[in-house]
Amino acid sequence: MTRTLPAGLSVTARVPASSANLGPGFDSLGMALGIYDEIEVRTTDTGLTIRVEGEGADDVPWGPSHLVVRAIERGLESAGVWADGLDVVCRNVIPHSRGLGSSASAVVGGLAAGCGLATKFDPELTVDTDRLVQLASEFEGHPDNAAASVLGGIVVSWSETDRPADAGLDGAQVEHHNRAYHAVRLNPHPALRPVVLIPQDRSSTAHTRGLLPEVVPHGDAAFNVSRAALAVVALTERPDLLMPATADRLHQAQRAPALPLTTTWIARLRAAGIAATVSGAGPTVLALTTSEFPSELRELAIADGLRVVEPGLAEGVGVR
Numbered sequence: 001m002t003r004t005l006p007a008g009l010s011v012t013a014r015v016p017a018s019s020a021n022l023g024p025g026f027d028s029l030g031m032a033l034g035i036y037d038e039i040e041v042r043t044t045d046t047g048l049t050i051r052v053e054g055e056g057a058d059d060v061p062w063g064p065s066h067l068v069v070r071a072i073e074r075g076l077e078s079a080g081v082w083a084d085g086l087d088v089v090c091r092n093v094i095p096h097s098r099g100l101g102s103s104a105s106a107v108v109g110g111l112a113a114g115c116g117l118a119t120k121f122d123p124e125l126t127v128d129t130d131r132l133v134q135l136a137s138e139f140e141g142h143p144d145n146a147a148a149s150v151l152g153g154i155v156v157s158w159s160e161t162d163r164p165a166d167a168g169l170d171g172a173q174v175e176h177h178n179r180a181y182h183a184v185r186l187n188p189h190p191a192l193r194p195v196v197l198i199p200q201d202r203s204s205t206a207h208t209r210g211l212l213p214e215v216v217p218h219g220d221a222a223f224n225v226s227r228a229a230l231a232v233v234a235l236t237e238r239p240d241l242l243m244p245a246t247a248d249r250l251h252q253a254q255r256a257p258a259l260p261l262t263t264t265w266i267a268r269l270r271a272a273g274i275a276a277t278v279s280g281a282g283p284t285v286l287a288l289t290t291s292e293f294p295s296e297l298r299e300l301a302i303a304d305g306l307r308v309v310e311p312g313l314a315e316g317v318g319v320r
């Protein structure tokens with residue numbers, strides 16, 4: 001039986017950005033980055049009010065179709081509770097459509113806020129991180145960004161197709177309702193320093209994913225399997241192996257025509273001995289290093305219209 005939450009309960013979720021793939025780990029490797037969105041939710045007697053500040057304030061619907069609102073409602077539903085009214089404030093810092101997991105962060109933050117309201121109402125309704133990974137990945141269709149924002153640090157994620165159907169899912173989630181999503185967190189090497197170079201231009205994930213072929217050569221698949229396995233070693237124990245561990249043949253060259261500035265900067269950084277990849281579907285460049293980012297490269301990037309940010313690795317979503 002669904003219970004209704006009283007008016008006046010409030011929580012705030014703080015959720016990190018993420019970078020997916022990390023080179024060869026297509027749809028499986030992810031990293032949480034220290035750029036945060038904040039979602040404040042309060043239960044009310046009736047209706048919905050939503051305010052968006054910062055990134056996306058002028059681009060997203062301010063109503064029931066807002067991704068955060070849908071995620072909050074799914075979190076409440078998952079915990080077996082409901083709210084007659086919600087007041088939602090989104091304070092967005094994560095750039096949109098740049099390959100930094102903004103949609104996954106919105107979903108994870110909304111789910112965590114909804115589940116947090118349920119826990120505040122009844123501590124026995126607490127939803128664990130495995131369940132959050134599942135719920136968030138159902139929205140996204142793949143778990144790499146979502147799992148990173150839930151668990152923090154670096155994650156390896158995967159899916160299985162033996163999960164029974166859940167009639168409660170709707171919209172974009174239906175296509176993936178029979179998948180079980182999983183992730184484990186790795187312990188990053190303490191010297192690892194992520195740097196992101198963020199262009200002004202946006203990129204459509206659907207467009208860049210559409211550039212990928214349905215079939216890949218066996219040799220390219222074997223190459224990426226070996227490099228993804230090596231990436232786990234490089235990211236946790238042997239950062240001296242980051243250059244070979246971030247090489248890829250499955251998606252970056254295929255997306256290059258749509259991401260000319262990104263492609264140029266990946267080549268420039270790798271020529272300088274810095275492991276660089278496309279962050280997710282781009283256009284942001286992710287650089288992984290263990291030393292200071294060279295000032296001359298920083299100045300060149302800024303001159304090219306790139307914002308250079310050293311966000312650090314982040315912990316997963318938190319609710320207070």
